[in-house]
Amino acid sequence: MTQAALAGIKVVDLSRVLAGPSATQCLADLGAEVIKIERPDSGDETREWAPPQFADGTSAYFATVNRNKQSLTVDISTPAGQDIIKKMVAEADVLVENYKVGGLKKYGLDYDSLKSLNPRLVYASLTGFGQTGPDARKPGYDYIIQGQSGLMSITGPEDGLPYKVGVAVVDLFAGLNLVIGIQAALLARTQTGLGQHVDVALLDSAIAMLANVGMNHLATGKVPPRLGNGHPSIVPYQVFATEGAQHLILACGNDKQFAAVCEVMGQDWIADERFATNPQRVKNRAELVPLMQAEFMRRERDEWLGLFDAASVPCGPINNIAEAVAMPQTQARAMVVELAKKDTTMRVLGSPVKLSGTPVQYLSAPPDLGQDTVSVLTSLGYTQEQIEQLQQQHIV
Missing domain, CATH: 3.30.1540.10 (formyl-coa transferase, domain 3)
Structure with a gap:
């Protein structure tokens, strides 16, 4: 098998829902080893965002952004759980998190705490409003950011209500920005030997998404109108x-x-x-x-x-969605991929990144909750007896 582009890169994934996991799935597709940290009781909340579900019970939403990952359950609110994360960080290249600003400091898992443990660590944070500014500590949601950023003001019928985009486009765009930042920090590390803090915000990403329409305002001072399916600068x-x-x-x-x-x-x-x-x-x-x-x-x-x-x-x-995924061009570009899962198979949307020398690899379906807990802890040096004790205490 051809070596993947990010082979050898280890990622501790403390993110959940969509934006953060979309970034870590991209890293995993490119060959990074991604270990997804989940709560022992319920895991990532998107596991329960169903129906629809696949035959094995996996929610379609969770399956969207969690292939090629391992799942380790850890209660990070406990000292023993924090020790597990710190042991992982000591040998990791990247940590990804989407907690509220300052939310991990009480656990000793914030950037300042962990960079002293591993100066080469790239610590990537994805939040609603970023690490600085008057709104930094507010929670961020794609739908609300679409409204605040002006994106909804230019989406929808000219004389009707403003519309959100049909998918959580701000989450996904922010996830891509996070991947860009992580890869840039890894490249910079080859020159400096040091990691750094990557700070990506949903609002910043949405403002950047305004693109030419945002620039139209900056050029003229006028508020761009909502044009439905029309274009502000081209007709027809x-x-x-x-x-x-x-x-x-x-x-x-x-x-x-x-x-x-x-x-x-x-x-x-x-x-x-x-x-x-x-x-x-x-x-x-x-x-x-x-x-x-x-x-x-x-x-x-x-x-x-x-x-x-x-x-x-x-x-x-x-096209409707069924027509879009059935197009010969879609199929030719491997944009629908079949993964084995237990006794069945799961069709997932493929990666749009095509590399000639180190192609994306589809190695595993989205993991069951905690399916890799024992193997990951064993690799960290925990004995079977220690693992059983952690399980009995509901730490893992």
Whole structure:
């Protein structure tokens, strides 16, 4: 088997739910050894976020971000539990946590305490608002951050309610930022010999996600409007309904493409000075879009898609989830992977990272709660008698 990109990197994963575990799953996919620390009584709360579930009882939510990991149950509120974590940290490369700011200090598991134990440790914290600032100690939730950050203000119908994105996109984006920070810190360590504290916040990630729309505000001082499926700077670049109550996306990015649209649709809009250039189309979208929508209702979606594809105009259907995962392209890119789990199999969403020399590896399905407790403790030097005593005391 080809050696993985992060082979030899040991990660202590004190995170739970989505954002943190999404980061540690990415590290695990790339070959890091990730040991997930869970509460002995119930574990990660997403284990109970069901239905839906797989055949073996694993919740679909938990399975989303916990493959390729080991599960060790530890009560970190006890001195014996804290000793276990410290023994792991002494030989670890990375610790990931998403507790409230200062939440681990009372257990002696904060960055300042652990860096003295292992100066090479990369300590990665993912919180709602970061380690500094007036809101640092507030809890963070994806939905609320989508609202606070302005993301919801630009999502949804022009005249309707603001909408959240259909998945916890801020959590996932923050998880990716955490991975970037961890890998950068590991690379820096090769030069300095020292680890550092990686501080990633949901709010910071969401603000960065505003991208060109946020920059539009900084450039003009104006508050960007909510445009539904429209684009603030390009027209036509939106969803259109077609005959048969189906929909397509037309992404016309320049004047040459718009001329091709006009030819396909048998219209001379490009000759109209109101629509001849993209800035004019943006200015006069309220006049152009209804004209286009009326024409789109004359044919079915797939017929339009075929015509636009032939004319090299960017376009596509709006698939449901079943259609999306069944696409030949999705399958060809191994974006649905089958993992063995007990006496059955589990289909999971694959990794989008494709490396030619050190590819992502799918080694194990999401673990049962505490399934690796004995093996991990044994590797740390605990005897069978000591492990049994810890189990009797409900520390592990």
